[in-house]
Every structure is written in C-alpha cells, then in structure tokens.
Amino acid sequence: MHGATRVGWAVAGATAIALVASACGGGGGGDAAGVVRASWGDPQNPLEPANTNEVQGGKVLDMIFRGLKHYDPKTAEAKNAVADKIETEDNQTFTITLKKGWKFSDGTDVTAHSFVDAWNYGALVTNKQIGSSFFQHIEGYDEVHPADEGAEPTAKTMSGLTVEDKYTFTVKLKEKFTLWPETLGYTAFAPLPKAFFDDHDAWLAKPVGNGPYKVDSYTRSQSMRLSKNEAYSGEEKVNNEGVELRVYTDNNTAYTDLQAGNIDIIDDVPASQLKNAERDLGGRYINQPAGIFQTINFPMYEGAWGSGRAKKVRQGISMAINRKEITEKIYFRTRTAASDFTSPVLQKAGGYKKGLCGDECTYDPGKAKELIEEGGGLPGGRMTLSSNVDTGSHRQWMDAVCNSINNALGRSNACTVNPVSTFPEYRSRVTAKRMKGPFRAGWQMDYPLIQNFLQPLYYTNASSNDSGYSSEKFDRLIDEANSAEDDEESLELYQEAEKVLSDDLPAIPLWYQNGTAGYSDRIDNVRLNPFSVPVYNEITVN
Amino acid sequence: MGRYVIRRLLQMIPVFIGTTFLIFVMVHALGDPVAALFGDRTPDPATAAQLRREFNLDKPMWQQYLLYMGKIFTGDFGTAFNGQPVTQLLAGALPISFRLMLVAMGFEIVLGITLGVISGLRKGGSMDTSVLLMTLVVIAIPTFVTGVLAQFLFGVKLGWIDPAVSPAARFDELLLPGLILALVSLAYITRLTRTSIAENARADYVRTAIAKGLPRRRITTHHLLRNSLIPVVTFLGTDVGSLMAGALVTERIFNIQGVGYQLYQGVLRQNSPTVVGFVTILVLVFLLANLLVDLLYAVLDPRIRYA
Numbered sequence: 082m083h084g085a086t087r088v089g090w091a092v093a094g095a096t097a098i099a100l101v102a103s104a105c106g107g108g109g110g111g112d113a114a115g116v117v118r119a120s121w122g123d124p125q126n127p128l129e130p131a132n133t134n135e136v137q138g139g140k141v142l143d144m145i146f147r148g149l150k151h152y153d154p155k156t157a158e159a160k161n162a163v164a165d166k167i168e169t170e171d172n173q174t175f176t177i178t179l180k181k182g183w184k185f186s187d188g189t190d191v192t193a194h195s196f197v198d199a200w201n202y203g204a205l206v207t208n209k210q211i212g213s214s215f216f217q218h219i220e221g222y223d224e225v226h227p228a229d230e231g232a233e234p235t236a237k238t239m240s241g242l243t244v245e246d247k248y249t250f251t252v253k254l255k256e257k258f259t260l261w262p263e264t265l266g267y268t269a270f271a272p273l274p275k276a277f278f279d280d281h282d283a284w285l286a287k288p289v290g291n292g293p294y295k296v297d298s299y300t301r302s303q304s305m306r307l308s309k310n311e312a313y314s315g316e317e318k319v320n321n322e323g324v325e326l327r328v329y330t331d332n333n334t335a336y337t338d339l340q341a342g343n344i345d346i347i348d349d350v351p352a353s354q355l356k357n358a359e360r361d362l363g364g365r366y367i368n369q370p371a372g373i374f375q376t377i378n379f380p381m382y383e384g385a386w387g388s389g390r391a392k393k394v395r396q397g398i399s400m401a402i403n404r405k406e407i408t409e410k411i412y413f414r415t416r417t418a419a420s421d422f423t424s425p426v427l428q429k430a431g432g433y434k435k436g437l438c439g440d441e442c443t444y445d446p447g448k449a450k451e452l453i454e455e456g457g458g459l460p461g462g463r464m465t466l467s468s469n470v471d472t473g474s475h476r477q478w479m480d481a482v483c484n485s486i487n488n489a490l491g492r493s494n495a496c497t498v499n500p501v502s503t504f505p506e507y508r509s510r511v512t513a514k515r516m517k518g519p520f521r522a523g524w525q526m527d528y529p530l531i532q533n534f535l536q537p538l539y540y541t542n543a544s545s546n547d548s549g550y551s552s553e554k555f556d557r558l559i560d561e562a563n564s565a566e567d568d569e570e571s572l573e574l575y576q577e578a579e580k581v582l583s584d585d586l587p588a589i590p591l592w593y594q595n596g597t598a599g600y601s602d603r604i605d606n607v608r609l610n611p612f613s614v615p616v617y618n619e620i621t622v623n
Numbered sequence: 624m625g626r627y628v629i630r631r632l633l634q635m636i637p638v639f640i641g642t643t644f645l646i647f648v649m650v651h652a653l654g655d656p657v658a659a660l661f662g663d664r665t666p667d668p669a670t671a672a673q674l675r676r677e678f679n680l681d682k683p684m685w686q687q688y689l690l691y692m693g694k695i696f697t698g699d700f701g702t703a704f705n706g707q708p709v710t711q712l713l714a715g716a717l718p719i720s721f722r723l724m725l726v727a728m729g730f731e732i733v734l735g736i737t738l739g740v741i742s743g744l745r746k747g748g749s750m751d752t753s754v755l756l757m758t759l760v761v762i763a764i765p766t767f768v769t770g771v772l773a774q775f776l777f778g779v780k781l782g783w784i785d786p787a788v789s790p791a792a793r794f795d796e797l798l799l800p801g802l803i804l805a806l807v808s809l810a811y812i813t814r815l816t817r818t819s820i821a822e823n824a825r826a827d828y829v830r831t832a833i834a835k836g837l838p839r840r841r842i843t844t845h846h847l848l849r850n851s852l853i854p855v856v857t858f859l860g861t862d863v864g865s866l867m868a869g870a871l872v873t874e875r876i877f878n879i880q881g882v883g884y885q886l887y888q889g890v891l892r893q894n895s896p897t898v899v900g901f902v903t904i905l906v907l908v909f910l911l912a913n914l915l916v917d918l919l920y921a922v923l924d925p926r927i928r929y930a
Contacts, residue, residue: 213669228669302885334875334878337786505658509655537664544664
C-alpha cells in the first residue's frame, strides 16, 4: 500500500520537475535585440522570383528583392524602385533606364542584364517556372514558351528584350498595354544576380537579392533569418535589425505562441480564434481588406446556365444572397460584402468603385424570386453549389448561401451544397470545365491593378476564366483599356467593362477577403500591405 | 532461431511491396499534384507538361511505381516539389520523431505498467477504480483536445514551456508533447497490464512463490509481471509504428518538425514523393518493430521457441 503511493508520488513529482526543467531550456536562441520574430509558412516551391505564386514565398521575395517598381504599402500605387524612368511613345515599346548604384547583397551591380537575363530565365519553358505567364506580353514569348504541351522552345531568349547599355534596356510588347509598366512591381519581374545562373543550387540554399533585407541563414521548412541589407539603395528605411521567419504548419500554434510571447507577429489569425482575437489582442489585431476576391461562378459552357434567358436566373441568385449577414456571422467581419468586381485595396484612384455592381449585388429576396421565375426558374428546378471544403470555412458559407436562396424561393431544397474534399481535386474539376452548377472561385491579385481583376478572369479564353465566359463587348472594352493613351482613360474603360460583367453576371461577387494579423507588445508600427503581408521594414522593436 | 528470423524477413518483402503499392495508388488518386502547384490559377499547359515529365507523372501508374521502387533501392527517394530531396527531409524529420517516440514509450512503459500493476494488485479497490476512471476519461478525449489544452495551460497560462518546440527538438522540450502523444496508448497499457496482472495473481506459481516465503516485491516483478507482460509487449510493438505516424496530430499542435509534420505537409500539397517516401519508411519501422516483439516473446516466456 505504502509502496504504491510512494511510486505514484515519485512519478508525479518527476513529471513536474521535468516540466519545470524544460521551461528553462525553452526559446529558439533567436531572440537577438531588434529582431522581429514572425510566423511563416513553408514556401511551396523553391524560392525563385518567377517560380513563386503563393504568399509565403512571395513575402520573402518582397523582402530581399526590389524590381523596377514597388507598390506603395499604403496606397498600392506603383512607384519607381530600381527604374529611373520608363519611357514609351506608343505604349508598346518601352525604354527602361535604371538608377545607378544599386547593388545585390553579394556586392555585384544591378544592371540591365540582371533584368533581361532574369526575365528570359523565367519565361523559358524548360526552366519550369510557375509564373512564366507573367512574361506573356513580351514579344518572343511564344518562341521560348510554346503554348502546346510538349512542344520544344525554338529560342532561348525573348526577341522583345534588348540591352542598350549597362543601365538601359528596351522591351517590345506583342501589343499595346498602357498599364504594363505598373505590373512590374510583381516579384516575377525581379532582377537576378550572376550568382543565380552560375551556381543555381547554392543560390537556392541562400538567395541573394537587392532588397532591404538580406538572407543570413535558411533552413528549409524550419526558419529563415534576415538582416538589414546595409547596401540597400531604396528609399524605404528599415526600422529594425532584422526578421526571423519561423515556419508553423498550424496557425493555431502560431497564435498560441504569440499569446505566450514567443513570437512577435502572425499574419494569419486562425479562423477558430477570429471571435476572440479582438478581445485577446486588444489593439494589436489588424483586420483590413486585401486584394483577394471571392465569387460564385456559373458554368457558362453549360447551356442551361449560360443562355441569354438564364441571365435573369443568375441575377436572381445574386440578389437572393445576404452577403452582409454571412460576412458577419460566419467570418466575424474578416470578409467585406462585395459591391463590385475589384477590391477596396485599389482605392478610388486605382479603379475600385463601391456599388458599381448595383442592384444585382444587393440583397432583395422578393425581387430575386421574381427574376428567377421570369428566367424560367432554376435549371431542372434546383441547383447545387460546389467548392472544396478543406480550407476557408467554405462549407459554412455555402450552407448559408443556400439557406438564403431557399428562403428567397420559399423552397427548402432548391439549393444544395456539393462539398469537394480537397482543393487540388476541386481545381482539377474546375479547370477541366466539368462543373454542372454554380461553383466558388477565389482570386488573389498579382499586382494592384484593376486589369488584374478582370482580364485573367473574364476575357475570352483567358488563363483563369473558370466560367468559360465570352463577351465581345467585354473583350473589346478591355482591349481598348489596355491600349488607351493615358491611365485615366484606361481606368474608365476598365470600369465600363466591369459594368458589362455586372449585367451579364458570369460570376457573382461575394466578398472581399480581409488580411488579418496579430502582434505582440514588443513591436510597433505594424500594418499590412495590399497583399495582406506585413510591411516588415516599418516595424520597430521596443 | 536464425531460420525463424530469416523466414520472417522474407515474409516482409511481399508485405512491403503490397503496402507501398497501395500507398502509391492512394496518393495518386488524390488528384493532380501539378494542378495544385498553380493555386487558383489555371495551369499553363506547357509548364505543367514539363513538370509532369520531370516527376514521371506522364507515364502510366504501374510504370511510375516501378521507376519509383527501382530508385528506392538505390537510396533515391525522389525530390519533393519544393526542390528538396526526400532523403534530406527524412534525415531531418526521422531523428526528431524517434526522440518523440522514445519519450512517449518511456511514459507508456513507466507510467502505464506501474499504474496497471498497482490497480491490478488491488482489483476493486479505490485506487483501481480511480485509475480505471482516469483511463476511461483519457481514452474518451481526443488527442488534439488534450494537446491544445495542455499547450495553453502550461505554455500560455503558466508559462512553464514554449508552446512551440524549437527546430532542435531537444528531449526536455519533447516531454509534454511526448506525454500527450502517449496518453491514449498509456491508458490502454494500464488496462491491459491490470487485467493481465489480476488474472495471473491467482495463478499456481504465484501461490507457490508466496508459500516459499519470497518477498512481495520479488514475486511481483520476477514472477507475476514477467508472465503478464506478453500482451503488453505485443501492444507496444504495434504502437511503435502508430506512434511514429500518429504523431501527426501532436507534431502539428506543438510545431515539431518530425515525420507527422512532413507527412501532413506532403498530403496537404499532394506532394507524392514526400508522402510515399515517408510512409515507406514507416512501413519498414512497423515491420521491424513487430519482428522485435515476436523475438521478445521468447525472452519473456522461454516456453515459446522459434525453430
């Protein structure tokens, strides 16, 4: 009897001591003064400018690279970075002059070749860069990147790129594109040092760029340490000593670590904590629109949904959705009900126009029922709404949307949900155009331009035109906008094209997605840029 | 004995081939990994075709499997889509998971068997009842609940530990995650030991030992426990594999960069080389652990002999 009790106590005691002992050894050893400790996700692809299309890799590239242009973190305006001037007479051939004195962190100069070589590398199909298509406007792209599967490239470099001298190069586009210079802030257009081409593997292990930070050490799938790049020539100041990015697979753990004071900033508050975040973090919780847009798309390639008569049905469905309530109840205001096809991050000057979609995107269940009946009712009497359900609380909003539609129609089974278990499976169905009813689509902007919210998504046969939408009028307006003489005129034309969309409704705007972040009381001056990435260089450490 | 081991090792070959093939098929049934790389953007067909060729995804499945297995025997587990060789991922993740497993096993063996013996010897007593009740509670609550709760309590409220384990994953950092990982199995081991002890406590050889006047402690450890451990050891053996793989939940909660974590990442991103590589290693671990268990039987009970 006594023995047993003693053993029990001994075990309990040992456990307690062990737990206390482990407390002393905690930390990662990276708590250097002035360094911001930030959460990070493992980048999906190797860190190369043209091979990164997701936010985790993009956030690093944005810290270690500066391209010709850089987007203002507040206004989203494209400002010159390495470019001294970008001149054109016909909006098709651009002469780009670089500022002198920019250096990569390995000490080599940033020259015209740094850009031309990088772009040629990114476009060449055999380099398997996921972002190749960003170079598609440049003349000669089709030779280095033939569209057909398996076709071999007939050239290694694009004919549209010419180096004039050490700091000047010209770019000839396939056709006029007035806003093209403003796309150049995207990381795919970053310059690359010679080291990238000389020893690719070594470069990937420790990337070298020309941005405000430089990489000190990188352990894949664990962490990256960045320090202030003393040789940086850009205008922004770096207000801290460096940034330590720590990989978390689960943002819940990152959130817990933030609460425990082991990390300074997380840029994605977990869905399960949204309800408490404001209370837990006080004023240290950020929730603001980002350049991400969610829609319900219609399979315009299916006769029943794409016909002229079905237009009224599409409008009716749109009006039957109570967007405001869903963004508040399900997303705790981390989505903002959409009233146009772009994003508030563009701001008025960039083409965002609140309410542009008009009545079609306003909740009105009475009118919705009328319209759907006028349009001949739902095809086959009912509809199914599809989305992947592995992320993003998609299941919840789909149920809510269906409820909203069913209530408007006064039938309990008019709309049902078709959950697809994984994102890849879902996307392969969507891209193969095998959808039979409405389905979700999300779009994260590449650059803060109105064009990026319209052309890739709705232009005939565009790369991400999931609906299979095709409208002569829309295409013509986009073409005109792309080649308009000045920015203002082109903006108006884009908005006119947007009006065509809100009339045709190949896709229903749902909501703008917000970026969320939380930070510790150890740091100040935290904000998110239009891509919902923290502006690291502005952060100060107390 | 030697022949027995060889026979067992030979039996492993078809099991190994069968399981790896099943895993290979299942991972490929998940969807197109190349499409997933492009996110919301529709894959550019030319780039996608190049990637498919690189990862042999353009060939029929049986051919892909043969190519893959051929390479495995030369020690090449392929390359994950992020450009990292899978062997490098394995080298990083396996030692960490192994440490975590050792900690968990330690808790299972020490706590589980001790509690089991105590409650088995006092069957029906208040100690026994409370242990049974405790194990019931532990079994009923899913690991992610206990994990998150413990993490919040010890990491945030009390501040005794860091909620996330550092990349080095030292033993002292792994104590709490190890305990959480061990909990459910620990409860089973307690119950198994208890039943086994309670049964054997009335056996003839125990009565003889008592009659001989042996000290109580010696009877319990040398006679009673040794004979009662066979079912427990069987369970522990199968548990090695499930601990390595089952660490998926625990490793995610505590951000431990081990096998479970890499597997989770691999599945999330449809990264078939990672998933198949890791599961192949897990299959091997599982098979070897079971062989070890079978051999241990003979040590525990000399009447069991292998010809």
